[in-house]
Amino acid sequence: MLIEFTKMHGLGNDFMVIDLVTQRLELTKELISLLGDRHMGIGFDQLLVVEPPMRPDVDFRYRIFNSDGSEVEQCGNGARCFARFVQARKLSFKQRIRVETKSGILTLTTDNYGWVEVDMGKPRFEPDEIPFTPKAITKIQNAYHLDVEGTPVQLYVANMGNPHAVIKVDDILTADVETLGKAIESHPAFPERVNVGFVQVMNQRHIRLRVYERGVGETQACGTGACAAVATGIREGWLDEGEEIRAQLYGGSLLIRWSPGYSVMMTGPTAFVYEGIFSPDGIMAQAGLKPPA
Numbered sequence: 494m495l496i497e498f499t500k501m502h503g504l505g506n507d508f509m510v511i512d513l514v515t516q517r518l519e520l521t522k523e524l525i526s527l528l529g530d531r532h533m534g535i536g537f538d539q540l541l542v543v544e545p546p547m548r549p550d551v552d553f554r555y556r557i558f559n560s561d562g563s564e565v566e567q568c569g570n571g572a573r574c575f576a577r578f579v580q581a582r583k584l585s586f587k588q589r590i591r592v593e594t595k596s597g598i599l600t601l602t603t604d605n606y607g608w609v610e611v612d613m614g615k616p617r618f619e620p621d622e623i624p625f626t627p628k629a630i631t632k633i634q635n636a637y638h639l640d641v642e643g644t645p646v647q648l649y650v651a652n653m654g655n656p657h658a659v660i661k662v663d664d665i666l667t668a669d670v671e672t673l674g675k676a677i678e679s680h681p682a683f684p685e686r687v688n689v690g691f692v693q694v695m696n697q698r699h700i701r702l703r704v705y706e707r708g709v710g711e712t713q714a715c716g717t718g719a720c721a722a723v724a725t726g727i728r729e730g731w732l733d734e735g736e737e738i739r740a741q742l743y744g745g746s747l748l749i750r751w752s753p754g755y756s757v758m759m760t761g762p763t764a765f766v767y768e769g770i771f772s773p774d775g776i777m778a779q780a781g782l783k784p785p786a
């Protein structure tokens with residue numbers, strides 16, 4: 494049995510996308526982490542799976558797996574690619590697509606130039622909504638002080654469907670993303686682990702951001718991470734509410750808008766890389782260079 498897949502990316506956050514509306518495949522954690530292996534498999538940050546909806550008021554079910562095989566609630570860059578993929582594969586002819594995820598419904602709106610706007614829903618900031626359960630909560634306004642392997646770290650928390658910690662830094666180029674990101678990602682205060690964003694505020698409408706993603710490591714870009722950083726920045730008064738904020742990541746920029754009480758709106762590009770087939774028994778993948786038009 495051969496399974497067709499498409500390789501895509503959103504600002505370098507790369508995805509393997511599989512249509513399980515017209516194909517059948519049993520997904521196991523082992524298979525996903527093998528497919529996600531950049532040396533032994535196909536390689537991706539996330540696997541995105543398109544499934545038929547489980548409720549009548551949406552178009553698809555959108556499932557997301559990190560490259561370590563863990564299933565997660567949300568992926569912003571993936572949501573944009575998902576919309577382009579279902580159109581390219583002619584699974585939908587709509588410009589506005591509603592999808593159900595583990596953490597709720599997303600509305601995806603495509604334009605004719607490969608950009609997609611996603612209504613990411615409302616951010617949540619309460620510790621039990623993250624979830625964030627530090628042994629002792631030391632909090633000054635909205636900032637928490639966490640002991641990370643003996644080092645005190647000041648961070649903010651936000652849930653964008655998935656959990657995020659946000660750390661404000663002077664310069665993202667010198668931020669210790671690898672060591673600190675890894676230690677916070679699996680810190681006991683985050684029982685479901687966490688994505689860790691390092692944000693540098695350039696001005697009231699521009700941030701630079703690096704994200705150490707849960708279940709992956711540092712990626713070129715993280716859509717939910719950018720939304721969490723912008724929502725935190727607006728809540729803290731670093732950024733302008735209701736205005737277009739440019740979130741600049743290694744892979745490029747996203748445009749994000751938020752006013753407290755409303756959904757976070759994220760707009761950004763998508764790209765097809767190639768299409769391929771693989772055999773789930775032995776991963777013997779074959780890739781063609783012709784992505785859909």
Ligand SMILES: N[C@@H](CCC[C@H](N)C(=O)O)C(=O)O
Pocket residue numbers: 506538539559565566567568569570571655656688706707708709712714715716717718
């Ligand atoms: N790259 C994503 C986020 C993917 C999920 C994340 N690693 C998690 O475990 O929550 C994005 O663009 O939002």
